[in-house]
Amino acid sequence: MINTIPDKLGKYEVRGQISRGSMGIVYLGHDPYADRPVAIKVALSESLNDPHSGERYRKMFFNEAHTAGMLKHPNIISIFDAGTDDDNCYIVMEFIDGGQTLKDFCRVDNLLPVERVIEIVFKCAKALDYAHRQGIVHRDIKPSNILITPDQDIKIGDFSIAHINKADSTETMPLGMIGSPRYMSPEQLREDFVTSQSDLFSLGVVMYELLTGRHPFYAENFSRLVSKILNEEPPAMRGYRTELPGVLEDIFRKAVAKDINERHRMGLDLASDLSRAFDSLEGPSEEVSSQEQFYSVKNLEFFLGFPDVEIWEILRASTWQDYGMDEEIIVEGDLDDCFYIIVGGSVAVKKGGSSIRVLGKGDCFGEMGYLAKTKRTATITAEEKTSLLKINSTVISQVSMNCQVRFLKVFLRTMIHRLSTTTERLSA
Structure with missing residues (x-):
């Protein structure tokens, strides 16, 4: 020692x-x-x-x-x-200087904003998706194994009981009930084979704690805990925190479904659901029928050459948003991975308080943030009542491969045109 x-x-x-x-x-x-x-x-x-x-x-x-x-x-x-x-x-x-675990934020008196929790769980889901695609199941996802850094990023750690699910692996880590019982999936408690969905169940439990400050399967002893995880549904989150949107309840229920076939299949599926939930928190848009959205989008130059079926795919994977005059859409310095297409209206592009240009119907913005997930270099404000199609890089990966390829071609062509125009203006 x-x-x-x-x-x-x-x-x-x-x-x-x-x-x-x-x-x-x-x-x-x-x-x-x-x-x-x-x-x-x-x-x-x-x-x-x-x-x-x-x-x-x-x-x-x-x-x-x-x-x-x-x-x-x-x-x-x-x-x-x-x-x-x-x-x-x-x-x-x-070494994460100044980092603290999520355990500190699972208390009723120290809860994070709902948007922040969604972002944290979203990043965890994408990180786990990456690990799972390498054949690695963590098996011990819990608040104390997830660090939050001073700049509000997250880091998953402690892979000491992780298992490699690969056919050519010679690893023989025990597959029994090993880990933290409070965060175990039903199959772990039954000592069945664990999969990526076992980690997503655990992440769902963490999400519940971060949003409510309570454990979804709270019990005073081990046998009662096991019984609850195997047989009982947890209390509704909105019973503890009334402002929580119903969509988060639905996502949580799917993540911790006792039947593995009813859960999210991969971390990217959970991340996609969370991305849509985050968009819904940004404020409801005016009701526009799906058919109206389709015809508005179909006539844009960006979608020329897209078959109708692929336009519908993009619409279902995107978020329709409406903004009033002078309302901020993007703030300089913010970090996100969304790309916007102007369906109606116009926006002003400003940098350091100075106006750079005005974009109108059919124009796009946010290309670099979408592609490289870098901080926004300009502020975008609605010049008038404006409708946008907001496209998230995670969600778009859920559409068909043909649609993804066509979208990427047009996206890159749009970005190259934007860069060329900027270069010509600077030269002039």
Whole structure:
């Protein structure tokens, strides 16, 4: 057991202790070669040397380095290195300065705004979708394993009990009831085979806690908890927080459906639902029939050459929004991944308070944010009553492949034309 802080672990300098948990001690370290701070997790020697569970503990400890080390995603904590130093086993990972876990925001007296929760769960769903497509199931998604950074980003960590679902994998991590019971799916509690949908069930439970400050299957003992997860429906979220929209309740119910066939199939499916829910929170638009929307969009230059069936696909995957005169649509410095097509009306493009141009019916804006998810470089304001088609990059990936290809071709052509026009104006 390490009682004092070591000076070094391998090539890494140790600067202090960050935390201590069941899987080890985490130190603040410094990588002298990359010249960056790192977090170093050191296995507990007493657990490694236990005659009954030492071998299993060692496998779980290095499983985190193996599984998470395969993943490179902005919302998953990066693993840089792993090794041994004398009797110490350690893992070197990304250091999140000033980060705190979501557990702090699962209390009734410290809840985050609804929009913020949707964004957090959206990012988690996309990160899990990425991991699942690499064949990795986390198996221990819970608030304490998700960090929120000072700049309000999120990082999923602790892949110590993750499982690799690959045909050619030689990993033999136990598939029984391992993890945190409060966040386990019914199939985990029954010790059945786990899939990506098991993680999405756990994420649904986290979402409920972030929105209400309560656990959906609260019980005073383990047997009652298991019974509730297997057999009972959780209380409605709006019973705890009346302002929550019904669409979030529907998304939660689907995420934690006891029948795996009724759940979201992949993280991207959950992310798409959350994206639509977020759009609905931005304010209801005037009622425009689907048929009216179709004919308004069909006549735009952007959609020339699109078969009717694909226009309908785009419409169903997008959000129709109406804005009044002088109402802000995009604010300079904001970060999002949406692309807008003006169906009616006009907008003013302003940068640093100065007007740059006015765009009208059929024009597009937001291309760079959609493509690169960069901060908005200008403010867009409605010049008059304006109708827009708002297209989210996550949702558009749900349409048919032919439709995606056609959309991407027109999108890129539009962006190239915009860049060419800008270059000519600057040259002049």
